[in-house]
Structure formats: C-alpha cells, structure tokens
Amino acid sequence: MLKKLGQNIKNWVSNKMDLPPDVLLELPRITMIGQLHIYIENHRGLLVYSDKELRLLLKNGQLLIKGKDFVLKTMLPEEILLEGVIEHVYFVNE
Template sequence: MAKKWANSLRKWMALKMELPTDVAMDLPRVTMVGQLHIYIENHKGLLVFTDTELRLLLKQGQLLVKGKSFVIKTILPEEILLEGKIEEVHYLNE
C-alpha cells in the first residue's frame, strides 16, 4: 500500500513541478533511430551482452533487445548506446 501511495505522490509532484515523468518516476528512457541505434537512459545495470542480445536491469523488471551485429558504442553507469540491427525490444516484468 505504501508503494502505491509513493507512486501517486511522485506522479502528483511531477505534474505540479512540471518535471518529465521519466525523471520523477525513475523510468527508463529508450530512444531508437530506425533499426540501427538504441539509446537507453536510467537503467540499473547490464545483465547480458552478446552480438545478438542485450539485457538491462530496470527499477522494475528488465529490458531485452534482440537483433544482430550488436556493438556497444557508449556505456556509462546509467546510459548505454547500442548499434546493430535491432529486431525486437521487450520489457520483462520479472
């Protein structure tokens, strides 16, 4: 119950303070450029990386990216830029 109340409070504060929802709610921001690049901000860590799969830990669940010829162009504590042929992007609620 406290978690639901805290989320409601964050949403209300974001609205009143005119903050972006992703910042106030600690949500990931995913930006894709066609099927060539994907830029993910506000993740909680890299779980799996191969040339066909990227899996990131999020505050709630995971983000799975599948494709071909993946190369990590930039990796920072909460940001990652992936290049390759992106075929699928899935949110996993685990």
Template sequence: MMKKWRQQVKKFLTDQMELPPDVMMDLPRITMIGQIHIYIENHRGVLQFSNEEIRLLLSQGQLLIKGEQFVIKTILPEELLLEGKIDKVLFINE
C-alpha cells in the same frame, strides 16, 4: 503498501510540476534511430550481452533488446549506446 504510496506521490508531483516522468519516476528514457541505434538512459546495469541480445536491469523489471551484430558503443553507469540491427525491444515486468 508504502512503495505504492510513494509511486502515487511521485506521479502526483510529476503531473503538478509538469516534470518529465523519467526524471521523477525513475523510468528509462529510450531513443531509437531507425533499427540501427538505441540509446538507453536511466538503466541499472547490463545483465546479459551477446551480439544478438542485450538484457538491462531497470528500476522496475528488465529491458530486452534482440537483433543482430550488436556492439556497445558507449557504456556509462546509467547510459548505454547500442548499435546493430534491432528487431525487438521488450519490457519484462517482474
């Protein structure tokens, strides 16, 4: 109950102060360039990686990216740049 209330307060503050939702609500920011690059900010870590799949932990659920010839070009505590042929980007809610 308390967690839901906190989320409602964050959403209200985000709306009232006109802040980007990813800043206040701990959401991932995902930027894709065609099917060849994907840049993810505000993730919580890599759960699984192969040249055909990467699974990232988010504050709410997971992000699954499927494709071919994946290479992690940059990895920082909350940022990741992935290159390859991206076929699917799926949010998995827990």
C-alpha cells in the same frame, strides 16, 4: 497500499513541477533511430551482452533487446548506446 500512495505522490509532484516522469519515477528513457541505434538512459546495470542480445536491469524488471551485429558504442553507469540491427525490444517483469 503504501507503495501505491508513494507512486501517486510522485505522479502529482511530477505534474505540478513540470518534471518529466522518467526522472522522478526512475523510468528508462529509450530513444531509437530506426532499427540501427538505441539509446537507453536510467538503467540499473548490464546483465547480458552479445552480438545478438542485450539485457539491462531496470528499477521494475528488465529490458531485453534482440537483433544482430550488436556493438556497444557507449557505456556509462546509467546510459548505453547500442548499434546493430534491432529486431525486438521487450520489457520483462521478473
């Protein structure tokens, strides 16, 4: 119940202060350009990387990206730019 109250307060503050929800709620911001680029902000770390799969830790779960010919173009503490053929993007709640 306390967790839900905190979430409601964050939503209210976000609306009143015109802040984007991803900033206040610590949600990932994902920008895709076709199937060729995906830019992810506000992640919690890289878990798995190969030329066919990328898995990132999020505040609530994980982000799984599958495809082929993956190349990490940029990797910063909370930002990643991935290039390749992106076939699937999944949110995993584990």
